[in-house]
Amino acid sequence: MYLNIISLVPSHTEILFALGLGEQVAGVTANCDYPPQALRKIKVGTFACPDSARILSLHPDLVIAGGGIHSKCVTELRQAGITVLNFMPQSVNNIFEIMKKIIEFAGAYEVGGSTVAMLKDKLLLIEEKAKQSACPKVIFVMGKQRLMTPGPASCQYDALRIAGASMISFGEDVSYAPITWDDIIDEDPDIILACGRSENEPLQKRCMGCTLENRPCMQNVEDILHHPFLEKVTAIKTRRVYTIPCHYLCRTGPRLFDGMMKLAQLFQA
Numbered sequence: 001m002y003l004n005i006i007s008l009v010p011s012h013t014e015i016l017f018a019l020g021l022g023e024q025v026a027g028v029t030a031n032c033d034y035p036p037q038a039l040r041k042i043k044v045g046t047f048a049c050p051d052s053a054r055i056l057s058l059h060p061d062l063v064i065a066g067g068g069i070h071s072k073c074v075t076e077l078r079q080a081g082i083t084v085l086n087f088m089p090q091s092v093n094n095i096f097e098i099m100k101k102i103i104e105f106a107g108a109y110e111v112g113g114s115t116v117a118m119l120k121d122k123l124l125l126i127e128e129k130a131k132q133s134a135c136p137k138v139i140f141v142m143g144k145q146r147l148m149t150p151g152p153a154s155c156q157y158d159a160l161r162i163a164g165a166s167m168i169s170f171g172e173d174v175s176y177a178p179i180t181w182d183d184i185i186d187e188d189p190d191i192i193l194a195c196g197r198s199e200n201e202p203l204q205k206r207c208m209g210c211t212l213e214n215r216p217c218m219q220n221v222e223d224i225l226h227h228p229f230l231e232k233v234t235a236i237k238t239r240r241v242y243t244i245p246c247h248y249l250c251r252t253g254p255r256l257f258d259g260m261m262k263l264a265q266l267f268q269a
Contacts, residue, residue, distance in 0.1 A: 002024060002060060002211055002247065002253065003024050003061040003105075004035050004058060004059060004060045004061050004062075005021060005024050005026060005027040005062045005064065005106070006026055006028070006058060006060045006062070006064070007025060007026050007027075007028050007064050007086075008028075008029055008035065008050045008063065008065045008066055009029070009032075009064070009065070009066035009126070010034065010047065011031070011251040011256075012064045012252035012253070013025065013028050013034070013253075014034055014251065014253035014255065015037065015098070016064070017037065017102060018114055018115050019100045019106075019111060020108050020110070020112060020115070021102070021108055021112075022037055022038075023093070023105055024242040025040065026041070026060060027041055027043065027044040027054070027055065027060070028041045028042075028043065028044065028049060029044060029046050029047045030046050031046055031047040034225065034247065035105060042058065044058070044100075047066070047069075048136070049217060050065075050070060050073045050075040052073050052077060055073075055077060055082075056077070056080055056082070060082060061082045062082075062083050062084075062085060062105060062106075063077055063085070063121055064077065064084075064085045064086075064087070064102070065087075065122050066086070066087070067086065067087065068088075069265050070086065072099060075087050085101060085102070087097070089155045090153050090154060090158070091157055091251045092117060092122065092123065092155060092158050092256070093158075094155065095119075095155070095252055095253070095256070096116060096120070097116075102115075103116070106219070119257055121196075122257040122258075122260075122261065122262075123162070123257060124255065125261065126261050126264050127162060129163075129164070129264040129265065129268070130163055130260070130267070131164075133163075133267040133268050134267075134268075134269055135164060135165070135166045135168065136164075136189075136191050136240075136267055137167075137188075137191070138165035138189055138191045138193060138267070139157050139162060139179075139184055139187060139191075139193070139235075140156065140160060140191040140193040140194070141179065141192060141194040141195070142194075142250075143195065144195070145255065146252065146254055147176070147178065147179045147180065147181070148176045148177065148178055149168065149176070149177055149228055150168055150175070150177075150218035151171070151175055151176060151181045152167075152171070152172050152173075152174060152177045153172065153174055154254075155213060155252045155256075156249055158175040159249060159259070159260050160193075160249075162260060162262045163261075163263040163264040164263075164264050164267040164268070165194070165227060165267060166190070178244050181227070181229045182184055182229075184230065185230065185232070186232055187232055189233065189234065190234055190235055190240060191235050191238070191240045191242070191266070191267070192224060192235040192236075192240070192242070193242050193244055193249075194224055194241070194244070195240075195243070196220055196223075196244065196245070196248075197204060220243055221241050221242065221243050224241050225239065225241055226241075237267045240269075244259065244262075244263075248262065
């Protein structure tokens, strides 16, 4: 069965290609930049602002959207009779659940099944690695001017927990919570993770639609180590501060498991 599938989220695009459905991807957003083959697909707007008319013109059999941010577009597409799978995973297990739904819809049992099996094997290795960790207290700082940190209702929080981190306590329904530098001082984490770029990584191009003057993705470890308010924080004193590219933790697709493995290794040190 050949299908036309459109993805409105970079991580969903990565999932489709990993499941062997790259040829059936008819359109993606301008923010979908991985794998490289995705760059050659027809663009249907940006992640934050998909173009419903453009999507309909491609006659999709399935559109995969990304939760509340796409609610207007999803409503328009469903009213036009399009099948829409609308999700934003709140846990690592949710990723496997949505992969199963895509596999069943597209009949991608062979490649899709082997991909899921491989990722589940990676997850088992991560869990074994995490058992060797001392469960350091970890804060993941998202953003740069307006700071946020993930809560229990987010996939990032779950991924960090599985990798061996001891996380800040929040209500179970909290996806993301605002945080200040004073909060970080009070929590006194053993490790600070922050949005940014890895050492020796090339500068990332500005994402389509991004208007931020100080982009978090450009941040490096030294920016945090020399923050004027944090000198007494344990993570600063021991230099356990790490910047991580968005595709290792914030893109909830196949590469998330590589990021979790790297983090599990960091948490062991």
